[in-house]
Amino acid sequence: MKIKAKEKKGIVEVKILLDNPMIGKEESVLKKTEVDFLTHVTAKVNGKIVWEASTGPFLSKNPYFMFNFKGAKKGDEIVIETIDNKGKTESDKDAIK
Amino acid sequence: MQRRKFLSLSATAAAVASVLPASLSATDFRTTAPKAWEAPSSKEAIEALFGSAAMIDGQIEIKAPKLAENGGAVPIGIKSNLDLATVALFQDANPRSAVVVFELPENGVADLMTKIKMRKTANVTVVAKGRDGKLYSAVQKVEVSIGGCGG
Numbered sequence: 001m002k003i004k005a006k007e008k009k010g011i012v013e014v015k016i017l018l019d020n021p022m023i024g025k026e027e028s029v030l031k032k033t034e035v036d037f038l039t040h041v042t043a044k045v046n047g048k049i050v051w052e053a054s055t056g057p058f059l060s061k062n063p064y065f066m067f068n069f070k071g072a073k074k075g076d077e078i079v080i081e082t083i084d085n086k087g088k089t090e091s092d093k094d095a096i097k
Numbered sequence: 098m099q100r101r102k103f104l105s106l107s108a109t110a111a112a113v114a115s116v117l118p119a120s121l122s123a124t125d126f127r128t129t130a131p132k133a134w135e136a137p138s139s140k141e142a143i144e145a146l147f148g149s150a151a152m153i154d155g156q157i158e159i160k161a162p163k164l165a166e167n168g169g170a171v172p173i174g175i176k177s178n179l180d181l182a183t184v185a186l187f188q189d190a191n192p193r194s195a196v197v198v199f200e201l202p203e204n205g206v207a208d209l210m211t212k213i214k215m216r217k218t219a220n221v222t223v224v225a226k227g228r229d230g231k232l233y234s235a236v237q238k239v240e241v242s243i244g245g246c247g248g
Contacts, residue, residue, distance in 0.1 A: 011206055022214075026192050039127050051205075054126035054198040056134055058191045058214050060170035066210035069202065 003094040005078045012096055014043065014051070015066045016080055024057025037085055038063065044079045045072045045096075072096055126185075126198040134195050139187040139222045142194040143234075146185055147224055152234040157223055159237040160210075168241040170212040175199075175223050177207040179233065183226040184209065190219035190241065203228065215241045 002017040020038050028035045037057040043050050050069040072078070079093045126146070127134060136142035160174030168190075175184055184199040184207065196213050207225070215221075218240045225233045 024192075040125055048202070049200075050202055052200045054200075056127075056193070056196055058188070058193070058196045060212040060214055064170075064210075064212045066174075066208075067199070068206035068208040070204055070206060071202075 001080060001082070001090065001092045003078065003080055003092060005094055005096040007072065007074050007096050011068050011070055012045075012050075012072050012078075013066070013068050014078060016041075016043075016064070018063045018065075018080075018082060020062060020082075020084065022057050022059050022061050022063060027057065035085060038082050039085055040083045041065070042081045043067070043069075044081070045069075045076050050078075134193065136194055137192065139189050139194045139220070142187050143185075143222070143224050146195070146198070147226060147232055150232055152224065152232040154234060156233045157207075157225055157235040159221060159223055159235050161221055161237050161239050163238075164240045164242065165215065166242050168215045168217075168243055171215050171239060171241070172210060172212050173221060174210040175207070175225075176209075177225065177233070179207060179225070180204065180228045181207045181225045181233075182228050185224050186211070186213070187222040187224070188213065188215060188219055188239075189222075190215035190217050190239075215239060217241055 001019055004015045006013050022037045023033060023035055038055050040054055042052045051067045074096055076096045077093050078096055081091045083089045130146050133142045133145035136145055156179055157177045165171040181201055186196045187194045199209055220236050220238050223235045
Protein backbone atom coordinates (compact mmCIF):
# COMPACT_ATOMS: atom_id res chain seq x y z
CA MET A 1 0.00 0.00 0.00
CA LYS A 2 1.06 3.58 -0.63
CA ILE A 3 0.43 6.43 1.80
CA LYS A 4 1.01 10.16 1.30
CA ALA A 5 0.09 12.59 4.07
CA LYS A 6 0.69 16.34 3.93
CA GLU A 7 -0.11 18.97 6.54
CA LYS A 8 -1.10 22.48 5.43
CA LYS A 9 -2.67 25.17 7.67
CA GLY A 10 -3.71 22.64 10.29
CA ILE A 11 -5.43 20.29 7.84
CA VAL A 12 -3.79 17.02 6.88
CA GLU A 13 -4.55 15.70 3.40
CA VAL A 14 -4.05 11.95 3.07
CA LYS A 15 -3.95 9.93 -0.14
CA ILE A 16 -3.82 6.16 0.02
CA LEU A 17 -3.58 3.48 -2.64
CA LEU A 18 -4.34 -0.05 -1.44
CA ASP A 19 -3.47 -3.37 -3.07
CA ASN A 20 -6.57 -5.51 -3.49
CA PRO A 21 -8.40 -6.92 -6.54
CA MET A 22 -11.84 -5.99 -5.04
CA ILE A 23 -13.64 -8.97 -6.57
CA GLY A 24 -17.30 -9.36 -5.63
CA LYS A 25 -19.75 -12.25 -6.12
CA GLU A 26 -20.57 -11.60 -9.79
CA GLU A 27 -17.00 -10.81 -10.81
CA SER A 28 -15.64 -13.94 -9.14
CA VAL A 29 -17.93 -16.07 -11.34
CA LEU A 30 -16.93 -14.20 -14.51
CA LYS A 31 -13.22 -14.32 -13.79
CA LYS A 32 -13.34 -17.78 -12.16
CA THR A 33 -11.53 -16.62 -9.05
CA GLU A 34 -12.37 -16.27 -5.39
CA VAL A 35 -14.36 -13.45 -3.86
CA ASP A 36 -11.69 -11.14 -2.51
CA PHE A 37 -12.28 -7.59 -1.31
CA LEU A 38 -11.50 -5.27 1.58
CA THR A 39 -14.25 -4.80 4.13
CA HIS A 40 -12.79 -2.13 6.35
CA VAL A 41 -10.04 0.51 6.28
CA THR A 42 -8.97 2.54 9.31
CA ALA A 43 -6.60 5.51 9.64
CA LYS A 44 -5.09 6.28 13.04
CA VAL A 45 -2.80 9.02 14.34
CA ASN A 46 -1.40 8.73 17.86
CA GLY A 47 -3.79 5.84 18.52
CA LYS A 48 -6.85 7.93 17.62
CA ILE A 49 -9.06 7.06 14.66
CA VAL A 50 -9.10 9.99 12.22
CA TRP A 51 -10.98 8.33 9.35
CA GLU A 52 -12.50 4.96 8.61
CA ALA A 53 -14.41 3.29 5.82
CA SER A 54 -16.60 0.19 5.56
CA THR A 55 -15.94 -0.93 2.01
CA GLY A 56 -17.49 -3.18 -0.62
CA PRO A 57 -16.45 -4.81 -3.91
CA PHE A 58 -17.75 -1.92 -6.06
CA LEU A 59 -14.76 0.21 -5.27
CA SER A 60 -12.22 0.17 -8.08
CA LYS A 61 -9.49 -2.45 -8.17
CA ASN A 62 -6.62 -1.35 -5.92
CA PRO A 63 -8.83 1.20 -4.12
CA TYR A 64 -7.81 4.84 -3.92
CA PHE A 65 -8.90 7.18 -1.13
CA MET A 66 -8.31 10.82 -0.36
CA PHE A 67 -9.43 12.34 2.92
CA ASN A 68 -8.70 15.28 5.20
CA PHE A 69 -8.56 15.68 8.95
CA LYS A 70 -7.49 18.14 11.65
CA GLY A 71 -5.48 17.73 14.82
CA ALA A 72 -2.10 16.37 13.70
CA LYS A 73 1.24 18.02 12.95
CA LYS A 74 4.19 17.40 10.67
CA GLY A 75 6.20 14.39 11.83
CA ASP A 76 3.22 12.58 13.40
CA GLU A 77 2.80 9.04 12.20
CA ILE A 78 -0.31 7.94 10.35
CA VAL A 79 -1.17 4.23 10.46
CA ILE A 80 -3.49 2.62 7.88
CA GLU A 81 -5.04 -0.74 8.74
CA THR A 82 -7.11 -2.87 6.36
CA ILE A 83 -9.11 -6.07 6.75
CA ASP A 84 -10.49 -8.21 3.92
CA ASN A 85 -13.48 -10.54 3.57
CA LYS A 86 -11.43 -13.51 4.81
CA GLY A 87 -10.25 -11.65 7.91
CA LYS A 88 -6.71 -11.01 6.66
CA THR A 89 -5.30 -7.78 8.01
CA GLU A 90 -2.58 -5.50 6.68
CA SER A 91 -1.03 -2.39 8.10
CA ASP A 92 1.37 0.31 6.93
CA LYS A 93 2.50 3.69 8.23
CA ASP A 94 4.03 6.94 7.10
CA ALA A 95 5.13 10.21 8.65
CA ILE A 96 3.03 13.32 7.95
CA LYS A 97 5.02 15.82 5.86
CA MET B 98 -28.57 -39.08 6.75
CA GLN B 99 -30.03 -35.68 6.08
CA ARG B 100 -29.84 -34.77 9.70
CA ARG B 101 -26.18 -35.74 9.85
CA LYS B 102 -25.46 -33.62 6.80
CA PHE B 103 -27.20 -30.68 8.40
CA LEU B 104 -25.25 -31.08 11.62
CA SER B 105 -21.90 -31.16 9.87
CA LEU B 106 -22.86 -28.11 7.83
CA SER B 107 -23.73 -26.07 10.89
CA ALA B 108 -20.52 -27.18 12.57
CA THR B 109 -18.41 -25.83 9.70
CA ALA B 110 -20.42 -22.61 9.69
CA ALA B 111 -19.69 -22.12 13.39
CA ALA B 112 -16.00 -22.80 12.85
CA VAL B 113 -15.81 -20.20 10.08
CA ALA B 114 -17.51 -17.63 12.28
CA SER B 115 -15.14 -18.20 15.17
CA VAL B 116 -11.91 -17.72 13.20
CA LEU B 117 -12.93 -14.24 12.08
CA PRO B 118 -10.98 -11.74 14.15
CA ALA B 119 -12.68 -8.91 15.97
CA SER B 120 -13.39 -5.88 13.82
CA LEU B 121 -10.73 -3.19 13.68
CA SER B 122 -13.18 -0.51 14.62
CA ALA B 123 -16.10 0.06 16.93
CA THR B 124 -18.54 0.69 14.11
CA ASP B 125 -18.22 -1.65 11.18
CA PHE B 126 -21.22 -1.02 8.97
CA ARG B 127 -20.82 -4.38 7.26
CA THR B 128 -21.76 -6.10 10.52
CA THR B 129 -24.15 -3.52 11.99
CA ALA B 130 -26.18 -3.09 8.79
CA PRO B 131 -25.69 -6.24 6.68
CA LYS B 132 -28.96 -5.67 4.78
CA ALA B 133 -27.71 -2.38 3.37
CA TRP B 134 -24.87 -4.16 1.55
CA GLU B 135 -27.20 -6.66 -0.15
CA ALA B 136 -29.82 -4.18 -1.35
CA PRO B 137 -29.99 -3.92 -5.16
CA SER B 138 -31.28 -0.34 -5.32
CA SER B 139 -30.00 2.84 -3.70
CA LYS B 140 -33.42 3.51 -2.16
CA GLU B 141 -33.47 0.19 -0.28
CA ALA B 142 -29.82 0.44 0.76
CA ILE B 143 -30.30 3.96 2.12
CA GLU B 144 -33.37 2.89 4.07
CA ALA B 145 -31.49 -0.07 5.57
CA LEU B 146 -28.62 2.16 6.66
CA PHE B 147 -30.28 5.44 7.62
CA GLY B 148 -34.02 4.76 7.90
CA SER B 149 -36.61 6.69 5.91
CA ALA B 150 -36.36 10.14 7.54
CA ALA B 151 -36.53 13.26 5.37
CA MET B 152 -33.27 14.39 3.79
CA ILE B 153 -31.93 17.86 3.17
CA ASP B 154 -30.63 18.65 -0.32
CA GLY B 155 -28.00 21.10 -1.46
CA GLN B 156 -25.47 20.95 1.39
CA ILE B 157 -23.24 18.27 -0.06
CA GLU B 158 -21.30 18.57 -3.29
CA ILE B 159 -20.52 15.53 -5.45
CA LYS B 160 -17.56 15.94 -7.74
CA ALA B 161 -17.88 13.35 -10.47
CA PRO B 162 -17.29 13.39 -14.20
CA LYS B 163 -20.44 13.85 -16.32
CA LEU B 164 -18.98 11.31 -18.74
CA ALA B 165 -16.69 8.60 -17.38
CA GLU B 166 -14.61 6.89 -20.04
CA ASN B 167 -13.45 4.03 -17.84
CA GLY B 168 -16.19 2.48 -15.73
CA GLY B 169 -13.58 0.47 -13.81
CA ALA B 170 -12.43 3.52 -11.88
CA VAL B 171 -14.80 6.48 -11.76
CA PRO B 172 -13.49 9.22 -9.45
CA ILE B 173 -16.12 10.43 -6.99
CA GLY B 174 -15.38 13.40 -4.73
CA ILE B 175 -17.58 14.36 -1.77
CA LYS B 176 -17.32 17.77 -0.16
CA SER B 177 -19.34 19.62 2.46
CA ASN B 178 -18.97 22.38 5.04
CA LEU B 179 -21.15 20.50 7.54
CA ASP B 180 -19.82 18.57 10.54
CA LEU B 181 -20.61 15.09 9.23
CA ALA B 182 -20.35 11.86 11.22
CA THR B 183 -21.20 9.29 8.53
CA VAL B 184 -20.96 9.62 4.76
CA ALA B 185 -22.27 6.80 2.56
CA LEU B 186 -21.90 6.37 -1.19
CA PHE B 187 -24.43 4.47 -3.33
CA GLN B 188 -24.88 3.85 -7.06
CA ASP B 189 -27.41 2.10 -9.28
CA ALA B 190 -24.97 0.73 -11.87
CA ASN B 191 -23.99 -2.53 -10.16
CA PRO B 192 -25.87 -5.59 -8.79
CA ARG B 193 -25.81 -4.10 -5.30
CA SER B 194 -25.97 -0.44 -4.41
CA ALA B 195 -23.79 0.30 -1.36
CA VAL B 196 -20.17 1.09 -2.21
CA VAL B 197 -18.53 2.58 0.85
CA VAL B 198 -19.47 4.15 4.21
CA PHE B 199 -17.02 6.67 5.65
CA GLU B 200 -16.88 7.73 9.25
CA LEU B 201 -15.36 11.03 10.23
CA PRO B 202 -14.19 12.14 13.67
CA GLU B 203 -15.61 15.14 15.49
CA ASN B 204 -14.56 18.48 13.97
CA GLY B 205 -13.48 16.52 10.92
CA VAL B 206 -13.17 17.87 7.41
CA ALA B 207 -15.74 16.54 4.97
CA ASP B 208 -13.52 16.40 1.89
CA LEU B 209 -13.26 12.89 0.48
CA MET B 210 -12.41 11.20 -2.79
CA THR B 211 -12.44 7.61 -3.99
CA LYS B 212 -12.78 5.62 -7.20
CA ILE B 213 -15.66 3.25 -7.89
CA LYS B 214 -16.75 0.70 -10.48
CA MET B 215 -19.81 1.43 -12.63
CA ARG B 216 -20.88 -0.94 -15.34
CA LYS B 217 -23.41 1.39 -16.91
CA THR B 218 -24.73 4.94 -16.80
CA ALA B 219 -26.51 5.56 -13.50
CA ASN B 220 -27.10 7.89 -10.60
CA VAL B 221 -24.57 8.20 -7.79
CA THR B 222 -26.13 9.07 -4.45
CA VAL B 223 -24.42 10.37 -1.32
CA VAL B 224 -26.28 10.30 1.99
CA ALA B 225 -24.63 11.73 5.08
CA LYS B 226 -25.62 11.97 8.70
CA GLY B 227 -24.51 15.16 10.40
CA ARG B 228 -23.50 15.42 14.02
CA ASP B 229 -26.75 17.38 14.41
CA GLY B 230 -28.58 14.09 13.70
CA LYS B 231 -30.03 15.30 10.39
CA LEU B 232 -29.70 13.50 7.08
CA TYR B 233 -28.29 15.19 4.01
CA SER B 234 -28.19 13.90 0.47
CA ALA B 235 -26.97 14.64 -3.04
CA VAL B 236 -27.44 12.86 -6.36
CA GLN B 237 -25.51 13.07 -9.61
CA LYS B 238 -25.86 11.17 -12.85
CA VAL B 239 -22.66 9.73 -14.31
CA GLU B 240 -22.56 8.51 -17.91
CA VAL B 241 -20.30 5.54 -18.47
CA SER B 242 -19.00 4.73 -21.95
CA ILE B 243 -17.06 1.53 -21.15
CA GLY B 244 -18.42 -0.39 -18.17
CA GLY B 245 -16.29 -1.70 -15.34
CA CYS B 246 -17.04 -4.48 -12.92
CA GLY B 247 -15.83 -7.28 -15.17
CA GLY B 248 -17.87 -6.20 -18.21
